[in-house]
Amino acid sequence: MEKKTVLRKPKGFLDVYKHKPGAEKDRTHYCPGCGHGILHKLIAEAMEDLEIIDSTILISPVGCSVFAYYYFDGGHFQVAHGRAPAVATAVSRANPDKVVISYQGDGDLAAIGANNILQAANRGENIAVFFVNNAIYGMTGGQMAPTTLEGQKTTTTPYGRNLHTDGYPIRMAEIIAQLDAPVFVTRVSLHNPANIRKTRAAVRQALQNAKEHKGFQFVEVLSTCPSGWKQDPVDSMKWVEEHMIPVFPLGVLRDSSAEASVITRAEPIVDPARVIEKLGLAKGPSVTFSRGEIAPEYSKMSIRVAGFGGQGIMSTGQILAQVAMEYGYNVSWLPSYGPEMRGGTANCSVNIQDETIGGAEAVNPNMVIAMNRPSMEKFEKALIPGGSLVYNSTLIEVKPVRSDIRIFAVPVTGLADELGDTRVQSMVSVGAYAAVTGMFKSEDIVGLLPQVFKGRKQEIIDLNARAVRAGYDFVKNSF
Ligand SMILES: Cc1ncc(C[n+]2csc(CCOP(=O)(O)OP(=O)(O)O)c2C)c(N)n1
Known part of the structure; x- marks a missing residue:
């Protein structure tokens, strides 16, 4: 043949x-x-x-x-x-x-x-x-x-x-x-x-x-x-x-191919069961708060919080994630820093949902909290149609350009300043988030503050509680 x-x-x-x-x-x-x-x-x-x-x-x-x-x-x-x-x-x-x-x-x-x-x-x-x-x-x-x-x-x-x-x-x-x-x-x-x-x-x-x-x-x-x-x-x-x-x-x-022995690294160095026990995960999620009625568009959140370094961007995201955990959600928090820490741009991604979270980065968020103009200009574009933009109207003088999103102008820095401390901006944002989405009750957040500020003076806890309420009430009264 x-x-x-x-x-x-x-x-x-x-x-x-x-x-x-x-x-x-x-x-x-x-x-x-x-x-x-x-x-x-x-x-x-x-x-x-x-x-x-x-x-x-x-x-x-x-x-x-x-x-x-x-x-x-x-x-x-x-x-x-x-x-x-x-x-x-x-x-x-x-x-x-x-x-x-x-x-x-x-x-x-x-x-x-x-x-x-x-x-x-x-x-x-x-x-x-x-x-x-x-x-x-x-x-x-x-x-x-x-x-x-x-x-x-x-x-x-x-x-x-x-x-x-x-x-x-x-x-x-x-x-x-x-x-x-x-x-x-x-x-x-x-x-x-x-x-x-x-x-x-x-x-x-x-x-x-x-x-x-x-x-x-x-x-x-x-x-x-x-x-x-x-x-x-x-x-x-x-x-x-x-x-x-x-x-x-x-x-x-x-x-040394001929003499090399087969290398197996399948055996975990630490027993996973011990890790689960140590982290207290064996108990399952601890649900402290009961959920209220949430509109379908806010039941699964992918959030981008962005602003200058020093504006409490990372803590806003962390607190959102921490509060959401107490309602029994799966959460993720992913920071992204600019080259400088203070004064530079910073943003973080937060996911809050009942399903398992696949990717931590909020690539197409349904919520953007923008604390300064460059952040709004960058992340407004990324919002999905129908998504929500909460922007810091104290510092951002321009208006958002999109007409297919929900817009909440909240004077976050101004409200914090009225309380006497710009540093509580993050708590104002968290309060505003709660009011926009209906996901958290403001008093639940306030109830968690002693844990968030463990070891801090009572007056700091009280100040932050006022900030949560200020952001919450502003949104409730304005929109
Ligand atoms: C963190 C980072 N720095 C720089 C770059 C830009 N960059 C893309 S490809 C590349 C060089 C790749 O060269 P080499 O590894 O030799 O691969 P080749 O293209 O020659 O096959 C660089 C510096 C990048 N993408 N990411």
Whole structure:
């Protein structure tokens, strides 16, 4: 029978690459001559041949490979710049039967994420790291990376990398290889077919070890970036051979695959039952207050509180969450700080609902409490149609622009000042929130204040009680 060669996409890839909703293409977003596509193919083939497609979880980074989730037919997490090893650690420890891949560029792994990778390697996490070293920050247009060569021109080293001012190229594989824990550490290259075959073997070795849960695998892959290097693909391949390999020699730096024992980190260090008991969670939710009638639009809240640092933004959110717990709701509170603490912008997200909370950030809130103008301008847009905007009319002189939301102008700072202390603004906001939503009774909040201000003087508690009532009454009397 005649032998036929069938060229097809490896099954480790998805059938269709959905780059953008509605724009399905059958090719990748990589530039011609880029090494990422070749390495992607080698990984996808190995996933198929090692039968790990269903058990692979891939952590994609920030950089040109951010879109790995468009291509691979495995589980995915996309993470913040440099944080793939940390997320891979969590994923692998929570799922000890899975193959966890951390795919990273040199800006990602060797600059912003350098400590992350070192600590994960040193702990010998059960992960396979593919480190694409193209000597440059590709995605952002070709800035210097820690791996940029001496004399190499980049957008941030227009006269070439100067060792005296910019330091030396970092050899990550060598650094990782001298740690005790890693099992397999190698450097390979994609600059010609013979080396692509060696890379193929290295990818398989790393993934085979990962499949057998044999600890930390590190494959550094020298790769081309014709766009970032301002060269054509053919010259790029020559450049790897002539310039990169002398600085980043190829070969296996460490391989204890044969002797490495299977590492299992499934056993929790702390017994979860003890944690539950210690935190008092075993008792179930403590419901102190009974709920009143709540309009359907306020029965499930996703709230953004925003303003200047120092305006009590974080405490407003915390107190809303704390009070809601006493009514038996599930709650979350997530702070987000600007670069400065006092005087800078700050906001927090609060969720209050009966269902389990999936994500803590209030991306599309149904309530925004804006304490200053920049916060209102930023978060008014995010409100869902029909959502509620409570804004601090003492400090915000402009009017909200949307007509499809409910608007509550509350002079939060003014009401606090009338009580003699601007710092009680947060309690005025909490009172206003209670009146707008009907979710809390003002006297319930007041009843909780001794607990909130435990150990503080009675006069502070009384002042805050007046602030809650001031915000509550203002809304009740005005709207
Ligand atoms: C915290 C943070 N800082 C900076 C950036 C901007 N940024 C996006 S990609 C990138 C560099 C990626 O370079 P590399 O890891 O080498 O990957 P490549 O694009 O070359 O594949 C940077 C600095 C960001 N997205 N997040």
